[in-house]
Amino acid sequence: MGNEQLNSRDMDTKYEYRRKRNAEEMRHQVISFAISIFLTLCAFGAVAAGFDKWFVLPFILLLAVIQVIFQLYYFMHMNQKGHEAPQLFIYGGVIIGFATILAFLTIVWW
Amino acid sequence: MSTIAQKRGFGATLWDYMTTVDHKKIGILYIAGGGFFFLLGGIEALIIRIQLAVPNNGFVSAQTFNEVMTMHGTTMIFLAAMPILIGLMNLIMPLQIGARDVAFPFLNALGFWLFFLGGILLNTSWFLGGAPDAGWTSYASLALNSPHHGVDFYVTGIQISGFGTLMGGINFLVTIINMRAPGMTYMRMPMFTWTTFVVSALILFAFPPLTVALFLLTFDRLFGANFFEVAMGGNTIIWEHFFWIFGHPEVYILILPSFGIFSEIFATFSRKRLFGYSSMVFATVLIGFFGFMVWAHHMFTVGLGNIANAIFAVASMAIGVPTGIKIFNWIFTMWGGSVKFTTPMLYAAGFIPSFVMGGVTGIMVAVAPADYQFHDTYFVVAHFHYVIVGGVVLAILAAVHFYWPKMFGTMLNETLGKIEFVLFFIGFHLTFFIQHFLGLMGMPRRIATFLDDQGLNTGNLISSIGAAFMAVAVLILLYNIIMTQVKNVRVGNDPWGDGRTLEWSLPSPPPFYNFKQLPLVRGIDTYWIEKMEGKQEVTPAEPVNDIHMPNGSIFPVFISLGFMIASYGAIFRNDHAWGDPVLIIGLIVAFGSMLLRSLKDDHGFHIPKSELVDKKDKGVKA
């Protein structure tokens, strides 16, 4: 990329384009941040309001999962290209982690 | 930094090895360190077998027996088999994919030193009040009940060397993904590289549960936590789950690289490409995946419930399918080939019936209700030695003979090699076959001795005699190694004559930068393809250029030493006032070294093109 001898006009347009894209992306980040905060408020709100346990538990877990997906894909850029291997391994970890938690909730008796 | 090891004093060589970041030297360090621990573990095995040769034997006390037995299992798995295999991966995998080094040479060195010093830490327990005595599984209730410091050494020593392994795993993954030579697509990678890849993924996911489990036990024993204190609300089953969530993948971490080694050997000495390459890859991945879903088959008698037992039983059996695919693919690699029985090939041939016998007993113990009988008896001991010794150890011995010329540029004696094989093979079956019956005849495992008149005498005696055969075989191997290095007859690139993959296109041993020009890979078994076209060298993918190489560093040793010191502090903190300060000092040394390392810029160095061209004229022979 860098070492190719581009003429300066090309470089300017490319640079402008990149600036714009970065700014665009930053706007997405801010939006996802806002969503994050909103989801958090909902979760805390649901607990503070003292709704029924069987509603609150799945609800806040769902919110957490959604929020984490936002964080992974926006803040951690997993939506960008070149993240195939990271995705594979994060999901691998998630599957194994999930199996572990499932086992500990079911077959570690008291 | 140094370029090529020339004639230098012992101190300089030592320093060179302590600071090296060259994957080949680190590989050799791993193999030497692992080999050392293999001898220790082997001596421990011999003590076990001497003690159990006759009933009511008093060769060692019951307590000592438990320590020896625990250390045998722990040493063999964590400090011998796995490091030797990691050493082979280090040594061979970058050569196979046409890379100049691994992705993180520094981490590579750090990984070795963590493993080695962790292992030394663990073994110093013998002199500091007693070795761990709760079995290699260190089940929590017994581990907490163990009065002396052995278990503390276990948790810290394994923790440290575990970190090293984890680093190795990440390193290999990145190396394989990012640093393959031009043309080396995934489906052209040699089988050993594929198994390295899958095993690294297993390491990445299997070690964190062990890390957590070891931390929990450390906190319980040394810092007053209550994870496993039943009276305080703790639960010991947590340990069992963690240990086996790690432990089962661990056994595949051992066997998959062994499969990789055998795949190379079968193809090489049959002069035929690996039969069903893509199904081999698929089977490897599948075994790796299933490996995580069957851990509770070690816990059938714990009382997890019928549903759990049934699910885990069937899931465990399923692993027989991909493994079977591999077995038959190997047989059909040889089928129609031109099979030459060199020493490595003998080991590979001995592996097939031995491993299959171990594998099928694996399926038998996976039959949950039958396992109520098998579990914790010598039947299980027989099962896992059949797969481990008949699979992993045979693979290691095969690889040592196979790759010795690549490592040191000289060949181990073939006649001695064949004698070793015969003795080892006989000894192995003699030792472990009979143990199936002992187990069924009512002999639990981990017993320090057995009473007379229970019908167990003959079987145990036979088993002990077998162990002696193995010991003789190992001694001959040591003799062979020494004689070979003394004679030091140099060999060329492809000493077996049938090499197929890139490592055989390089000089033996390869120059420290491996490839002067990165090779262009034109298919599976590139070097074979080129040879068949009558060429001596692999087509290069680039002109001769400056080569960028990393600098050596002593920090890995310091960091590892820091953790070692910290461990001593932690182990003795409840007995001695110096414990906590030493713990803190150790951590400062470790993290301080890390900080220093990261503050210091290290851009490596370049080997100028001129020097490389020069080499060519002289001919690269180290």
Add this chain to the structure above:
Amino acid sequence: MKKWLRKWRLATVIAVLALVLSGCGEPFLSALKPAGEVAKQQYDLILFSLGIMTLVVIVVVVLFAIVLVRFRRKNNSEIPKQVEGSHTLEIIWTVIPIIIILVLAVPTVAATFSQGDVSAMDKKDKDGNRENLVVNVRAHLYWWEFEYEDLGILTSQDLVIPTDQKVYFNVESADIKHSFWIPPLGGKLDANPENVNKFFLSVDQDKADDVNNIFYGKCAELCGPSHAYMDFKVKAIPQDEFDQWVADMQNAEEPVPTSELAKKGEEVFNDSCISCHAVTPSNDTPPQARTAPNLADFGNRETVAGILEHNEESLKEWIKDPEQFKPGNKMTGAYPDLKDDELDALAAYLMELKVGNE
């Protein structure tokens, strides 16, 4: 050399076969001599899977042998055809193992559920009594306690059960993990510190006759230096004898020493031992307080401490220094040193501790 090798292997096989045929293990200890329904079912599963596995091994070894014979390198310049693979073959050796495993999975799952079915344990008859005998097994560091809760009986080291019926067990541990195993009667079940495990076993009377009613039981989970010595005995007797035993135990009184020596023994015992050992078979003491084997029926025991021959000699040896037999046991050092005459007295007293008929 190769030929010699093969001959040698043949010899091993024959030797091993001979060993197998000479009878696998002792009937009181071997899982290969099942003496009850559970063990029989497990034994059949073992044989069934072994049969299949032998076939698998034979197939592999035959193919392998063909390769070894037919495809050795004869001439150093031959280059075989580079075969990539064969879909047909690969499908064959994927599908056949799948079928084999399915065949094996069916009885496995069935037996898992049938052997794990303890629903009959709490079945009550119309008087509110349990229909089946239930024994609470509590494992301690190196000894076993057996509590017949419904019958109000407590014993240790010797498990007494009636034959020809299912006996249910609650297995737990008083300290660390152990595992309860009587090979001829069935597989093992762990004694965990944090929960109670349940299962059942049974004994056939004719099998019990073969071994004079005594089977060996073992601890199968590493539990410390004396793990190897954590044995117990199982006395399997017909229902009527069992009823008699129960009646004797229930009616047991405070033991009355008959001889001078035994009287002296009682005194010593009451000074040094009674704090841990009970001599009546009642289970009034709470489980936490049961720190040592109940000695009520000691005179009728099969062994001393699970491993020593049952006679005064070994009893005295044991009391003098338990550590030499069971390193790490919980009795060592818990009482003052005893003189020889005190030992004689104790032995006399303890050997007299018999419940019921004389």
Add this chain to the structure above:
Amino acid sequence: MHVEEQFTPKTWPESPERATLEGKNKFLGFWFFLGGETVLFASLFATYLALKDKVPNKDSLISTDIFDLKLAFIMTMILLTSSITSVYAIYHMKNFHFKKMQAWLFITVVLGLAFLACEIYEFWHYTHGLDFGYTTSAFSSAFYTLVGFHGGHVVFGLGWMIALMVRNANRGLSLYNAPKFYLASLYWHFIDVVWVFIFTVVYLMGMV
């Protein structure tokens, strides 16, 4: 592209963290490390869930007795905010704005320290105010270990960012340090992700 090369905003590559082989390797290796960390934290969560409210006797403190919604909320907000500030830092890194990047990193570090202070206060309050110490029960051990591991990650992350800022204060951006900044921020996000589950599973679920 060489690590020592000098850049202007215009010549600065599009993904500076992955412009060199070293950068690519670090990037991938770090993600794999995070994959392992996922399993590590899942294991800790599993332990916590298995031991939740497992205490020696009836009088022992359990989750409903100790947690404080307000503090957890404040900590959550601080950490979430620090996540977006570190995104800003990387945004400026990609635009080759070294000064702005440092500024945003600084804010991130300050927020991180604030979070840490809250956590220390929280632990202090539990141990001294409530007599809920590390060795009180299996539940307390599991709680402190899970949250403490997260806290340890925060400490390490802060140390890492501070070291990077100080070390590179006078050097500006290069292809040598760009991957390091990028990875530090990834790590910080990962800490945030773990916290999302901690506040949900530990604090919120501990109160219903």
